[in-house]
Amino acid sequence: MTHRSRASRFGTLLLIALAHRAAAAAGATADAAAEAGAAAARAARYRGSALPAFRKDLLALAAIPSVSSLPQHADDVLAAADWLVSKLRAAGLGNVSLLPTEGAQPVVFAEHMGAGPDAPTVLIYGHYDVQPVDPLDLWTSPPFAPEERGGYFYGRGVDDDKGGLLNAVHAVESYLQAASEGGAPGRLPVNVKFLLEGQEEIGSPNLAPFLTRHAALFADADVALSADGGQISEAQPGIPTGFRGAIGLQVDIVTAGIDMHSGMKGGSVQNAAHALIQLLATLRDPSTGRVAVSGFYESVVEPDADDRDDMEVGGWYRPTLEVVGMGSGFSGQGIKTIVPASSFAKLSARLVPNQAPEEVAGKVEAHLRAHAPPLANLTVTVMGFRADPWRSPRRTPGNVAAARALRKVMGAEPLFFKDGGTVPALAYLDSLLGLPTTVFAFCLGERIHAPNERLKVSMFDLGSLGWIELLSELGATGKAAFAEAKAARARGAAAAAAEEEEEQGGARDEL
Ligand SMILES: *[C@@H]1O[C@H](CO)[C@@H](O)[C@H](O)[C@H]1NC(C)=O
Numbered sequence: 001m002t003h004r005s006r007a008s009r010f011g012t013l014l015l016i017a018l019a020h021r022a023a024a025a026a027g028a029t030a031d032a033a034a035e036a037g038a039a040a041a042r043a044a045r046y047r048g049s050a051l052p053a054f055r056k057d058l059l060a061l062a063a064i065p066s067v068s069s070l071p072q073h074a075d076d077v078l079a080a081a082d083w084l085v086s087k088l089r090a091a092g093l094g095n096v097s098l099l100p101t102e103g104a105q106p107v108v109f110a111e112h113m114g115a116g117p118d119a120p121t122v123l124i125y126g127h128y129d130v131q132p133v134d135p136l137d138l139w140t141s142p143p144f145a146p147e148e149r150g151g152y153f154y155g156r157g158v159d160d161d162k163g164g165l166l167n168a169v170h171a172v173e174s175y176l177q178a179a180s181e182g183g184a185p186g187r188l189p190v191n192v193k194f195l196l197e198g199q200e201e202i203g204s205p206n207l208a209p210f211l212t213r214h215a216a217l218f219a220d221a222d223v224a225l226s227a228d229g230g231q232i233s234e235a236q237p238g239i240p241t242g243f244r245g246a247i248g249l250q251v252d253i254v255t256a257g258i259d260m261h262s263g264m265k266g267g268s269v270q271n272a273a274h275a276l277i278q279l280l281a282t283l284r285d286p287s288t289g290r291v292a293v294s295g296f297y298e299s300v301v302e303p304d305a306d307d308r309d310d311m312e313v314g315g316w317y318r319p320t321l322e323v324v325g326m327g328s329g330f331s332g333q334g335i336k337t338i339v340p341a342s343s344f345a346k347l348s349a350r351l352v353p354n355q356a357p358e359e360v361a362g363k364v365e366a367h368l369r370a371h372a373p374p375l376a377n378l379t380v381t382v383m384g385f386r387a388d389p390w391r392s393p394r395r396t397p398g399n400v401a402a403a404r405a406l407r408k409v410m411g412a413e414p415l416f417f418k419d420g421g422t423v424p425a426l427a428y429l430d431s432l433l434g435l436p437t438t439v440f441a442f443c444l445g446e447r448i449h450a451p452n453e454r455l456k457v458s459m460f461d462l463g464s465l466g467w468i469e470l471l472s473e474l475g476a477t478g479k480a481a482f483a484e485a486k487a488a489r490a491r492g493a494a495a496a497a498a499e500e501e502e503e504q505g506g507a508r509d510e511l
């Protein structure tokens, strides 16, 4: 045997060995894929027979009046959190706990790390608080006596977000409670951590310090999923790539110590209602509808081609400033002949990247002061409700997995879109935990925040199946893909920071 042939024979053996290894690896991958598919199928079977119980869960949770903005419902908010603690325990999750925040509403935490360190870990976000219900007389059935009629669930919170978060909980339950062929307990394709908050409807005022304090709890998460969101329609699946930020202000005007007789004083003293009208009228250019506050649009990032496409699909994604409430003088039946001594208006701005809520509030306040009518004392208060805008690239690993799951359960190609609404948590998950979020929800946003909020029963049922598929797709995506995306994101952020520094350096050089 020549040297050469020995070498080549060794090479052949090596190739055969490598081929065996590759075949074994491919076999293992195929086995893993088959096992993952079988686990999802078992979970789907469990879900099929548990659907009546899932619907009962929604009616039970929606019956708890967990209105976060009203102090008289503080105990109800806690009752909803307690209900979730029991539910998560029964579903098979571990380390279930109520974690206090600086507000009256705790975070409900639960996890299941049984998929092991090589599987992705997903943080599932949702909120269990709801909006107030007034005007009560416009409800057909009482808001906290939820019921099913004509193919819909009716009740406050059935859509936003109790239906949404239960879809995720039920999918996890389906994996954990579905026994495998041998009768062993079911397994999840990913590790999960639930973060269910009770302050979303008041702008998540304590979530940022909470996440900072508990960052270690979520340090091993690879991706966040928001169960708060919704679909474009029953036939058209969609994945949001943006939510707007927000800030609220109140302006109070006082023109006198007391209302005056409109016959004795009318025409000779300032009228607080007129002063307010005059002031509010300066906020917009009436011919274009543009906000007339100096610098309001200054930090707005112009939408790129993807953003423009997404905006065509849905969701208004430009900044706005709206009067959301106002009052002055006599508003009862009939007439009262007075010159009002005071008036107020509430303003709400919806913001897009890169507008900063506090900066915008400052500009609006400066505008109001600069345009204050004569003989009127003005007070401007920035309200607690604030949120940073949130924006996501389209093809993150989470969104790709979500698109596959949606295609599978809704049978149509998902579209990306911008949502005009606000979920304050998403920007915090991004900036404080470094987590990209995929928004995955099956609600259709019907009459949310309004009387007769409702959720189509078929969409609620579809949601748990969608989440089963999503968790399976995320498992198949693998931890490495998320780590890579995170590293690329960090590199992108570092490059952007360096660029900004260079620009600032340049600007300094010019000075
Ligand atoms: C609960 O937390 C412990 C400690 O971090 C962890 O080892 C365990 O896996 C968690 N339980 C579940 C069900 O994930």
Ligand SMILES: *[C@@H]1O[C@H](CO)[C@@H](O)[C@H](O)[C@H]1NC(C)=O
Binding pocket: 254, 255, 256, 257, 377
């Ligand atoms: C407006 O504010 C000034 C200074 O605080 C005060 O002296 C005046 O009485 C106020 N006017 C009204 C109408 O409240």
